[in-house]
Amino acid sequence: MKMAELKQRLRKDRPMTTVTLRMPEDVIEDLKRIAPLLGYSGYQPLIRAYIGQGLRADLERLEDTPIARLLDNLKAQGVPEETLVKALADLSA
Numbered sequence: 001m002k003m004a005e006l007k008q009r010l011r012k013d014r015p016m017t018t019v020t021l022r023m024p025e026d027v028i029e030d031l032k033r034i035a036p037l038l039g040y041s042g043y044q045p046l047i048r049a050y051i052g053q054g055l056r057a058d059l060e061r062l063e064d065t066p067i068a069r070l071l072d073n074l075k076a077q078g079v080p081e082e083t084l085v086k087a088l089a090d091l092s093a
Helices: 003-010 024-035 041-062 066-076 081-091
Strands: none
Touching: 024 041, 024 081
């Protein structure tokens, strides 16, 4: 993850949205029990932390592909982002 993206993710005032998620009651009870032991104010911040950890791991894994490295290299050499986006879209069509 790029430093600018990381700084954006660490901001405390990021906008939030409500999501409804169905989960087994026993899982919620476990989350409620474990959250304070891990230093979280409640089970919802713990769920967000779990999701964030998994998301960051997947983003790191997927962003470190040969195509991602090629795109980063082309951007560094001055190829406009719009050109790269169009080229990727043409490949998908």
